[in-house]
Amino acid sequence: MWGRTASFILDKNNLSQFPSPYSSPSESSSMDRSNPRPGISAYYQTRAEHHVTSDWLAQAHAALLKEEEEEGDLPPSAPGSIVKPFSVIDEFNHWRKKPDLAEAVAAIMALAAVIRSSEATTMMELEIELKKASDTLKSWDATSISLSAGCDLFMRYVTRTSALEYEDFHAAKLRLIERGEKFGEISMKARRTIALLSQDFILDGCTILVHGFSRVILEVLKLAVSNRKLFTVFCTEGRPDGTGLKLSKELAALGIPVKLLIDSAAAYVMDEVDMVLVGADGVVESGGIINMMGTYQIAIVAHSMDKPVYVAAESYKFARLYPLDQKDMEPALRPINFGVPVPPDVEVETSARDYTPPQYLTLLFTDLGILTPSVVSDELIQLYL
Template identity: 35%
Template sequence: MDDFQIYKSYQRLLKNEDLSTPLAAILALTEMMEQSNAGTMFELLTELKGAAEALSRQSLNPIGLKAGCELFIEFITLFPHDAASFSELKTELIRQGQRYAEQALAYRAKIAELAFDFIKDDSVILTHSYSRVVLQTLLLAHKRKRISGEISGSNSTCECFSSHVLCFSVFVTEARPRGMGIKTAEMLTAAGIPCTVVLDSAVAYAIDKVDFVLMGSEAVVESGGLVNAVGSNQIAIIAKAANKPFYALAESYKFHRMFPLSQYDLPSHNPGVLSFPQTMSARARPASSGLPSKASSVLFDNGSPIRITQEDIARNNPDVDYTRPDLISLVFSDVGSLTPEGVSQYLVGMFAG
């Protein structure tokens, strides 16, 4: 066990684009079990909990991986078995962990099937950042509606109807500071889906053109609220004010027994975020006389220039935020279409054994 580095295993697994953080965490723990010398279930659970803590400590945003670790450890604890020895039981647990991760990759397809019926002709959808399940849902809808349009068009004499192939369009936010919305927009555009990138600060401007919001998730918590890329919360607030549905898409392995009451209850919260850094000098002076121009900078008294970079801004801002359950219309998951209250009930049932 001393030679097994759980975090390196986790990082290696994350290089697989199909694996989200909870699944990578589950597979990392499964690999750890293969390396374990534990001789009893108590020793194995102790090692698993220690490995989960190690992963959490080394991650800047541990929320998703904590959900995966929590689910896996609960599964190990409650696993029914008739194994004749602990060695046989451990082998079976490893096999089941690998099988679960393999099966869980199909969850996005199940969610896409559920959400598909909500995408109507000429829908305008707003999404935020980059989400594998949102992307799969939109690509499925585009593929099916295009095929449907082509078949209907071939049987119709109406030229305008037969040319109606694309029947929904998407606004994608930039999603700063990581800018992952650009990746989403590029993939949607490459698939032939009409797509426009919207400034994070222009969501309220665009919301009247939108029919509904389709949002991915890093975790869905016990309150039924959503943890996702920063900016999700303000989009939900704007959608609520504009009376537009806000739909969250989340695989069940992202359901997390956590009950935040505010943004600052998230385990990813850093007290240094949104801080006011100390300046080098109380006084600053312009670098040139007269009215400042776009090219001019401000200098400290010691002559060094003041520059605020995008990296500085990113370091002093959060990566994720929390969206309250009252702002969420429905949560589409592989276990069904749930209200936020339904998520709470599902979590209680799942971890009650």
């Protein structure tokens, strides 16, 4: 039932209209927006804030069009008025406020704005300015894998171009702006591409186990519903922030039969499940993933019962990391509320995510195609080198 190969799916869907975004070449400022809760990583604080309530791509495009129209109606600045200097963090936070945009995409759009607003007069100055802005964004939350990977990939994609060889700096800068905006556009469409690629794996009558909230998983399931597929979803509650509750509400609104589980019930229901479908905070060089705490144990149980584990992840989450164990990565802390007082001499585990090794994963649905874990390292080499 689940024996279809990635090449079969790619050939069947004829997805040549979605080329790899990386295949053809063609501010530093003080962090004035500090995390409101310094004891908890920004990664975890913002994770539950952004969840899809309608078509994410249409919303993003509509919001951008509205801003451009409003900006066009504004009168020019009065003589002597003070113009606020450009801040990459301000620009990043502006895009971050859009409910359906991932942090990595917000960073990509902010870096594209750096190029547009730059007053550099040489390519070297512009590259240095871009590098400082990228480092500033990455330091905003050092625990966010997708944020760091998105910045690194943007730098590779934009600066790896023949524009750097142009004698005319103005022409070279226009070329960089064009490539930066193209990268942002490709990144914004990544979820839709993944949803299209994954549809042949969702069959009528199947039962899917999902863990926590993932915008790309929701996009996949929304498209399956629009294709009139009939399936059931088992949704873990996603403690401690209840992200699974939010996802179950979204799925129920789409008319999908949903069963909500406590996180520790995954093994209990696994014999009723046809497939596990999870998102990822990061895809690493080994082909494994870093994701919400509990993904690892679900994957182990699924593997022991011969259930496929599919991962849906955008390519801007591919990171140059190679964790060797659970502690071999930057910790992302979370608040824990047990509902009862915790004795002061009792230590509480507050890590928000775990690492799932590649041997427990079946396939990865990405905007670069459907990949086996073993070829992820090859894709990473192409992305970064």
